[in-house]
Amino acid sequence: MKNKKASPWKSLRTGLVVLLALIVYAYGFEITNIDLEELRSEQRQQSLQRVMRALAQPDIFEFERDEQKVTAPVYVTCPADGSIPEIPVQDTSGPYVTVTPICAEPGETVT
Structure with missing residues (x-):
């Protein structure tokens, strides 16, 4: 087996790509004005509950109308x-x- 050491340039490139991805993600998070406190509101909780129930009990049979x-x-x-x-x-x-x-x-x- 070959135990070849990773090139410092390859490690640096990978680190820069990850850093760039984090910056783009943070910028998108800031631009879209995501409010995590809104997720805790009563209305959002009820909506989430309805969505989860619908996902847990899908309508398998479709009735003719x-x-x-x-x-x-x-x-x-x-x-x-x-x-x-x-x-x-x-x-x-x-x-x-x-x-x-x-x-x-x-x-x-x-x-």
Whole structure:
């Protein structure tokens, strides 16, 4: 076996590369304004807890979703004469939407 001593230039070069890497890392840390105290805040702790739970219990099964867009007329400010246009009868054999009341004043709840 050869026990060759490391060249002083190689050691110096390695040391300078490590020092340069530490300086770049410290500069990046300073520029991005990392606040380690913020990690201890209650909000961050709750967020970290949710992330850790999600990582510990991944959704292995993906469920099918069917998204449908529907429109339904709602009249804001009911007609003064009470004449609301006739709404066609819906097909109730599949999914459907019913809006009540069909007209309302501004600020009223429509379900």
